[in-house]
Amino acid sequence: MENSGTYTIELRGIVKRFPGVIANNGINLKIHRGEIHCLLGENGAGKTTLMRILYGLYQPDGGEIILNGQSIKITSPRAAINHHIGMVHQHFRLVPTLSVEENIVLGLNEGSGPFMNFRKSREKISTIADRYGLPIDPQTKVWQLTVGQQQRVEIIKALYREVDILIMDEPTSVLTPQEVDQLFTTLRTLVDNGLTIIFITHKLDEVMQVSDRVTVLRKGKVISTLSTSDTDKPALARLMVGREVVFRLEKSPVKRKGKLLDVSNLHTLNDRGLPALCGVSFEVFGGEILGVAGVSGNGQHELAEVLTGLRKLTRGKMFLSKKDVTNCSARKMYDCNVAHIPAERIKMGIVPALSIRENLILKKYRHSPFSRREFLEKQKIEQNAHDAISDYQIAAPNCETAAKLLSGGNIQKVVLARELSENPSLIVAVHPTYGLDIGATEQVRQILLAQRERGAATLLISEDLEEIITMSDRILVLFNGEVMGILDAENADIEEIGLMMAGTRYKGEEQ
Amino acid sequence: MKKKPIFKIERRPVASGSLIFFVSLIAIFIALAVAGIFFRIYGVSPIRAYRLILSGSLGSRFGITETVRRAIPLLLCGVGLTIAFRALFWNIGAEGQLLMGAIAASGIALFSKIPGPLLLPAMFIGGFLCGAAWGLIPAILKVKLGLNDVITTLMMNYIALYIVEWLIHGPWKGPSMRGFAYTDTFPQAARLPSIYGTRIHWPTLILGIILAIFMYIMVTRTRSGFEIRVIGENPDAARFAGISQLKTTLLVMLISGGFAGLAGVGEVAGIHMRLLGPNHISMGYGYTAIIVAWLARRNPLAVIMTSFLFGIIMTGGDVIKVSLGLPFQMINVFNGLILFFLIGSEIFLRYKISFNSRR
Numbered sequence: 001m002e003n004s005g006t007y008t009i010e011l012r013g014i015v016k017r018f019p020g021v022i023a024n025n026g027i028n029l030k031i032h033r034g035e036i037h038c039l040l041g042e043n044g045a046g047k048t049t050l051m052r053i054l055y056g057l058y059q060p061d062g063g064e065i066i067l068n069g070q071s072i073k074i075t076s077p078r079a080a081i082n083h084h085i086g087m088v089h090q091h092f093r094l095v096p097t098l099s100v101e102e103n104i105v106l107g108l109n110e111g112s113g114p115f116m117n118f119r120k121s122r123e124k125i126s127t128i129a130d131r132y133g134l135p136i137d138p139q140t141k142v143w144q145l146t147v148g149q150q151q152r153v154e155i156i157k158a159l160y161r162e163v164d165i166l167i168m169d170e171p172t173s174v175l176t177p178q179e180v181d182q183l184f185t186t187l188r189t190l191v192d193n194g195l196t197i198i199f200i201t202h203k204l205d206e207v208m209q210v211s212d213r214v215t216v217l218r219k220g221k222v223i224s225t226l227s228t229s230d231t232d233k234p235a236l237a238r239l240m241v242g243r244e245v246v247f248r249l250e251k252s253p254v255k256r257k258g259k260l261l262d263v264s265n266l267h268t269l270n271d272r273g274l275p276a277l278c279g280v281s282f283e284v285f286g287g288e289i290l291g292v293a294g295v296s297g298n299g300q301h302e303l304a305e306v307l308t309g310l311r312k313l314t315r316g317k318m319f320l321s322k323k324d325v326t327n328c329s330a331r332k333m334y335d336c337n338v339a340h341i342p343a344e345r346i347k348m349g350i351v352p353a354l355s356i357r358e359n360l361i362l363k364k365y366r367h368s369p370f371s372r373r374e375f376l377e378k379q380k381i382e383q384n385a386h387d388a389i390s391d392y393q394i395a396a397p398n399c400e401t402a403a404k405l406l407s408g409g410n411i412q413k414v415v416l417a418r419e420l421s422e423n424p425s426l427i428v429a430v431h432p433t434y435g436l437d438i439g440a441t442e443q444v445r446q447i448l449l450a451q452r453e454r455g456a457a458t459l460l461i462s463e464d465l466e467e468i469i470t471m472s473d474r475i476l477v478l479f480n481g482e483v484m485g486i487l488d489a490e491n492a493d494i495e496e497i498g499l500m501m502a503g504t505r506y507k508g509e510e511q
Numbered sequence: 512m513k514k515k516p517i518f519k520i521e522r523r524p525v526a527s528g529s530l531i532f533f534v535s536l537i538a539i540f541i542a543l544a545v546a547g548i549f550f551r552i553y554g555v556s557p558i559r560a561y562r563l564i565l566s567g568s569l570g571s572r573f574g575i576t577e578t579v580r581r582a583i584p585l586l587l588c589g590v591g592l593t594i595a596f597r598a599l600f601w602n603i604g605a606e607g608q609l610l611m612g613a614i615a616a617s618g619i620a621l622f623s624k625i626p627g628p629l630l631l632p633a634m635f636i637g638g639f640l641c642g643a644a645w646g647l648i649p650a651i652l653k654v655k656l657g658l659n660d661v662i663t664t665l666m667m668n669y670i671a672l673y674i675v676e677w678l679i680h681g682p683w684k685g686p687s688m689r690g691f692a693y694t695d696t697f698p699q700a701a702r703l704p705s706i707y708g709t710r711i712h713w714p715t716l717i718l719g720i721i722l723a724i725f726m727y728i729m730v731t732r733t734r735s736g737f738e739i740r741v742i743g744e745n746p747d748a749a750r751f752a753g754i755s756q757l758k759t760t761l762l763v764m765l766i767s768g769g770f771a772g773l774a775g776v777g778e779v780a781g782i783h784m785r786l787l788g789p790n791h792i793s794m795g796y797g798y799t800a801i802i803v804a805w806l807a808r809r810n811p812l813a814v815i816m817t818s819f820l821f822g823i824i825m826t827g828g829d830v831i832k833v834s835l836g837l838p839f840q841m842i843n844v845f846n847g848l849i850l851f852f853l854i855g856s857e858i859f860l861r862y863k864i865s866f867n868s869r870r
Contacts, residue, residue, distance in 0.1 A: 310750065331753025342751060351745040358737070362752045365737050374733045402525060 015062035041217035086158030096143035148179035237498030257286030291472030309333035339424035352404030409440025567830030582822030588800030591770030604664030606797025607671035612638035612772025620701035642772015712781025726811035
């Protein structure tokens with residue numbers, strides 16, 4: 001209390017390492033009492049890791065946490081709650097078949113002996129509901145609630161445990177716009193009642209709308225802490241994506257060939273049935289890399305799925321080398337020579353329990369020479385694996401090794417070897433270097449550049465703007481499922497891109 | 512000073528074949544030891560009971576033949592189940608699929624006009640199709656409507672069971688059976704030959720062994736087998752690779768249900784020569800086959816061994832009933848314990864425990 005003034009919580013030099021990456025690299029953060037403090041950063045910037053440390057889910061490798069002037073250790077979420085720190089996770093921790101009140105008292109020792117006593121807790125819930133404007137029926141089952149209402153239960157759960165500091169991890173990612181407005185009103189009420197809120201997000205609009213101050217994180221470091229009233233969206237975008245001189249890869253000038261991919265007016269829905277792409281049109285030529293930039297969740301994921309046949313279009317047309325491939329299946333797209341390097345390489349890119357040998361034929365097992373009629377050709381498959389291991393320098397004991405035993409970089413090389421071996425005409429690469437160390441990143445980028453040299457058309461979807469600018473020949477910016485513009489990478493202005501990522505249409509050259 | 516923990520638990524990258532064998536063997540022994548407690552409760556020395564079971568099932572010609580005849584339906588059902596389990600389809604319905612196979616075979620044997628030499632092949636084909644159809648219903652319900660396969664396959668068993676009951680009490684009740692709930696006996700052309708003096712209907716046995724080998728080849732060497740393994744190990748990657756979940760699920764249930772149906776044909780055409788009460792046709796082969804497939808670690812070839820092992824246990828059930836006057840249901844206790852310890856032992860395949868030696 002004495003020497004830390006108005007800071008309710010202060011993080012000093014927090015370091016957290018995971019195998020191969022430093023998620024938090026000496027983070028200093030001071031949170032005022034009674035403010036809404038946004039943590040802004042791209043995916044992988046270290047926001048969630050930092051908050052998990054504060055909530056006791058991870059132990060830091062270095063640094064200290066100072067709460068009200070005292071250095072504390074938070075060893076578990078229970079310890080965090082004892083320090084009056086609560087967290088609402090991005091994916092709720094609720095039991096759907098239990099009622100609201102049962103979820104709220106879950107894990108607490110309410111009642112006497114083995115018996116539950118809901119009379120007292122119900123009273124407390126209704127007091128909280130009245131005080132903070134969070135109406136809820138305590139006896140409804142959680143599965144009957146909307147997502148917004150479930151989030152309300154999570155907030156009440158934290159308030160019931162008398163938290164002073166509430167961490168919200170990307171709370172709007174699951175909400176409709178109306179629910180977002182309601183959430184922001186609630187957060188204001190909470191702050192007016194003396195709570196402190198840490199709000200994790202990568203959406204600039206939300207920062208401007210809800211926060212008092214904002215801290216921008218990039219690659220595990222604090223870039224800056226600002227008062228929201230002293231800044232604006234373009235400035236934040238710039239801080240978030242980085243403005244240091246971009247390292248240019250040795251890259252030959254673009255040798256554009258014929259038009260390979262031509263898509264017009266693409267419309268599709270996301271998993272929750274809401275519009276994800278709204279009239280996206282562009283074309284990609286052979287021998288060029290078209291980078292797709294944008295803050296995550298603006299339609300990039302759905303675009304990749306549409307182009308590889310994993311998601312159906314609701315409207316629009318896709319042509320590949322003048323052939324209509326609208327709404328073809330994933331298998332058909334592969335047969336049309338489209339390679340896909342998926343965002344989640346372990347979840348989608350490989351079958352972890354199967355061997356490298358088998359993972360390398362995951363898509364082409366039906367084709368000659370790997371199978372003849374029904375039967376797989378063991379020798380050909382083995383030869384293929386040996387070739388891939390030496391061509392792509394995959395570090396593995398042998399081709400029988402289970403894919404799950406490889407490092408992230410080597411798993412990605414297995415995926416690349418499989419997807420690129422057929423000399424694809426179109427490559428859809430999503431976050432191809434995400435989570436890889438510098439060496440592996442370099443190798444993956446060289447592999448993709450070699451494909452460009454060969455004449456393949458590449459669509460590079462990445463949240464790493466540095467990667468987009470280094471690799472691409474042209475850059476397309478997506479915002480809210482719409483194309484904000486396509487610009488030349490050679491003389492791309494990073495501020496311009498930042499603005500477009502925040503929703504401003506490109507004014508450079510007229511179409 | 513910090514105390515060193517006595518042991519450490521670490522992830523094990525891959526379990527070797529010999530480890531799997533060893534761990535499974537220990538699990539069975541522990542199950543036998545625990546089952547011994549029940550023998551004690553009945554006042555029977557467990558050692559004596561086990562000795563009797565072994566000598567009764569393996570110590571005589573009759574014992575061995577009884578063991579083999581029980582292994583036949585377990586083999587057919589078990590091989591099919593390994594395929595379903597590989598694709599992560601939890602088929603608990605082999606019992607019902609077996610009964611449907613038996614119904615189809617009986618219907619064809621009793622009421623069709625198919626001439627002699629073609630009658631048995633027709634019964635096998637009909638049994639396969641009927642068992643497969645019974646398996647395909649839950650498969651479609653799972654893929655199209657997302658219904659839980661464990662529950663649907665299990666409930667389908669009861670439907671099959673009551674269809675058999677209804678047939679033998681109603682429309683198919685044999686006029687020559689003097690009021691017993693049986694159908695008439697099958698004509699000679701609809702009876703499977705047995706090894707002389709035994710109840711081993713050898714054509715079904717050979718069929719089972721051939722199918723086990725075929726399925727092993729399918730899983731390891733063919734496209735469909737590859738698709739089944741990919742779907743079972745990572746459904747997301749399967750979608751990504753363009754493998755159809757519908758087609759693969761239908762295929763595994765065609766096989767799994769069809770093989771169980773074949774087992775049903777073997778039982779009515781090889782042992783009973785008529786359709787009779789469901790508990791007499793099957794004695795829970797479809798359920799025991801789940802353990803058979805699991806003990807074989809979903810390897811179709813290994814089912815040849817594990818089905819034989821459970822043939823011993825089932826024959827042992829008869830022995831303890833006759834020699835010791837204990838209920839036949841003792842073997843269900845056995846089976847339950849074996850499955851329990853088998854699943855429990857899987858943690859030793861995934862993790863390794865290393866002890867810190869004290870100094």
